[in-house]
Amino acid sequence: MALTLTCPVCGKRNGYEFRYGGEDKGPKPDDFGSSPETWCDYVHMNRCVAGIQKEWWCHRDGCGVWFTTHRDTLKNLEME
Amino acid sequence: MFDRHKPLWGKPPALKQSYDAVIIGGGLHGLATAYFLARHQGMQNIAVIEKKYIGFGGAGRNTAIVRANQRTQQNVPLYKEALDLWPVLTKELDYNLMFFNCGNLNLLHSEAAMSAARMNIASAQFQGVESHLIDAKTCKEMMPALNIAEDITYPIFGAMFHPPGGIVRHDAVVWGLAKGAAKYGCHIHQHTEVTGINVENGKIVSVDTDQGKINTPRVLLTAGGYSAALSYHMLGIKLPISVLNIQAMVTQPLKPLLNHVISSGAYHAYANQTLKGEIATGAHMDAWPNYTTQTTAYYIRHQAQAITEMLPCLKGVKFMRHWSGLADMTPDMAPIMDGNHPIEGYYMNCGWGYFGFKSCTATGKYMAQFMATDECPEILKPFHLGRYAEHRLMGETAALVTYSPDN
Ligand SMILES: Cc1cc2nc3c(=O)[nH]c(=O)nc-3n(C[C@H](O)[C@H](O)[C@H](O)COP(=O)(O)OP(=O)(O)OC[C@H]3O[C@@H](n4cnc5c(N)ncnc54)[C@H](O)[C@@H]3O)c2cc1C
Ligand SMILES: [Zn+2]
Numbered sequence: 496m497a498l499t500l501t502c503p504v505c506g507k508r509n510g511y512e513f514r515y516g517g518e519d520k521g522p523k524p525d526d527f528g529s530s531p532e533t534w535c536d537y538v539h540m541n542r543c544v545a546g547i548q549k550e551w552w553c554h555r556d557g558c559g560v561w562f563t564t565h566r567d568t569l570k571n572l573e574m575e
Numbered sequence: 576m577f578d579r580h581k582p583l584w585g586k587p588p589a590l591k592q593s594y595d596a597v598i599i600g601g602g603l604h605g606l607a608t609a610y611f612l613a614r615h616q617g618m619q620n621i622a623v624i625e626k627k628y629i630g631f632g633g634a635g636r637n638t639a640i641v642r643a644n645q646r647t648q649q650n651v652p653l654y655k656e657a658l659d660l661w662p663v664l665t666k667e668l669d670y671n672l673m674f675f676n677c678g679n680l681n682l683l684h685s686e687a688a689m690s691a692a693r694m695n696i697a698s699a700q701f702q703g704v705e706s707h708l709i710d711a712k713t714c715k716e717m718m719p720a721l722n723i724a725e726d727i728t729y730p731i732f733g734a735m736f737h738p739p740g741g742i743v744r745h746d747a748v749v750w751g752l753a754k755g756a757a758k759y760g761c762h763i764h765q766h767t768e769v770t771g772i773n774v775e776n777g778k779i780v781s782v783d784t785d786q787g788k789i790n791t792p793r794v795l796l797t798a799g800g801y802s803a804a805l806s807y808h809m810l811g812i813k814l815p816i817s818v819l820n821i822q823a824m825v826t827q828p829l830k831p832l833l834n835h836v837i838s839s840g841a842y843h844a845y846a847n848q849t850l851k852g853e854i855a856t857g858a859h860m861d862a863w864p865n866y867t868t869q870t871t872a873y874y875i876r877h878q879a880q881a882i883t884e885m886l887p888c889l890k891g892v893k894f895m896r897h898w899s900g901l902a903d904m905t906p907d908m909a910p911i912m913d914g915n916h917p918i919e920g921y922y923m924n925c926g927w928g929y930f931g932f933k934s935c936t937a938t939g940k941y942m943a944q945f946m947a948t949d950e951c952p953e954i955l956k957p958f959h960l961g962r963y964a965e966h967r968l969m970g971e972t973a974a975l976v977t978y979s980p981d982n
Contacts, residue, residue, distance in 0.1 A: 498863070510861075531964045535815075539815035541807075542807045543807060545866050550863075568865045569865075569867065
């Protein structure tokens with residue numbers, strides 16, 4: 496099943512126009528003083544939720560904007 | 576007729592209240608570890624818990640390609656041993672795993688790829704793995720069906736030829752290992768789902784399943800694509816994994832024409848001819864996580880275009896079946912194997928991406944040794960989870976055949 500995503504600028508578009516940018520992990524850790532574990536958690540670690548997750552996308556082959564959205568990983572469908 | 580027959584590996588045993596070890600997932604790594612524990616480590620009071628049926632995961636969906644030409648000095652020896660074990664296990668299990676060592680041709684489409692291959696080949700040879708660089712003309716001599724014309728999208732400059740690799744019948748591996756493990760006392764519980772892992776004072780004490788609780792001091796998580804979600808959900812341990820869907824398809828059966836496994840990073844495609852004559856091909860995956868195992872028409876077209884450019888004689892041949900499975904991808908394209916950390920008695924073996932078939936024999940052997948002795952074997956040490964926090968990622972992404980979410 497193909498994925499459709501809603502770009503905040505261009506509206507609903509074919510999922511293959513977008514680049515997945517990872518799970519939403521909240522704000523970036525402090526540039527100074529954050530431990531290797533904190534960085535590792537932010538950069539590499541995932542929750543791999545089987546269900547609805549908030550995630551980043553970039554409209555790579557379109558307007559280039561980055562945005563977050565919610566998607567159900569069990570159905571591969573964006574939440575309305 | 577199917578449900579009336581008793582499985583090849585014996586009558587389903589009753590679930591006991593306690594085992595010396597519980598293995599979550601009846602896939603390749605779970606069954607291989609169970610086999611080596613029961614047969615070679617003398618730990619026979621063990622259970623494999625499988626939520627559907629054994630082979631339901633990647634074990635029954637992979638394209639059965641085996642090879643040992645990985646990129647780094649930590650990975651090559653493991654894959655080499657895994658490759659060497661196929662004939663040994665065929666004998667030991669008294670079960671024909673149908674190892675066909677037809678060799679792998681990794682096609683190279685630029686001068687840059689040729690130089691990268693020289694590095695890869697030198698590493699392989701240094702580790703005792705046979706690998707050669709060959710030019711396009713030799714490729715054509717070895718495989719007459721190959722198109723070495725210069726006017727295709729990615730003309731072929733040469734190939735990395737790895738003679739000892741090939742294909743192994745994946746279902747036979749699942750059944751053979753299950754039969755072997757059960758013969759030495761291992762219980763295989765299908766249609767049983769692990770729903771929780773219980774820890775007391777930093778030690779594993781039991782697992783919960785939908786068929787009841789099982790007391791055990793040791794748990795191995797080998798749930799393939801489901802491992803990361805289970806790890807976070809049951810223990811709060813996050814893993815550096817992205818679960819992508821990898822798709823594969825087979826054509827109608829043909830007379831023998833593909834006498835080697837071929838793969839191409841540029842075309843994002845690999846293909847081999849099964850012993851039934853079908854051309855099995857795959858590689859691509861949707862570059863975003865999902866658990867659907869759904870297939871997309873997008874890749875039927877992609878695969879058809881790529882394969883018919885490389886092998887024009889396949890034009891007009893029909894695809895018969897198309898499927899998808901989960902690939903648990905890590906950022907360094909190398910697996911995570913760890914134990915007793917941060918929980919005593921808790922072992923994990925996951926993050927295999929699309930390399931988990933060719934490796935399962937050796938990891939089964941060493942994970943069993945790890946679990947039976949509580950000592951991590953040297954060969955597994957580099958694969959510990961802590962490497963990500965230490966920023967010591969492995970260089971496997973530099974291998975020639977990577978189809979990562981980013982390319
Ligand atoms: C299309 C495709 C092609 C591939 N091609 C190749 C190839 O050519 N060569 C290669 O080396 N590798 C290949 N792979 C990768 C390989 O198949 C996997 O890496 C391998 O199967 C991983 O083995 P595993 O034992 O970790 O997991 P799996 O074989 O996936 O087994 C995991 C098992 O855990 C079970 N499970 C999950 N959750 C629970 C639970 N809560 N309780 C109990 N059981 C549970 C699942 O039902 C499943 O049976 C391919 C994969 C795919 C999908
Ligand atoms: Zn846009």
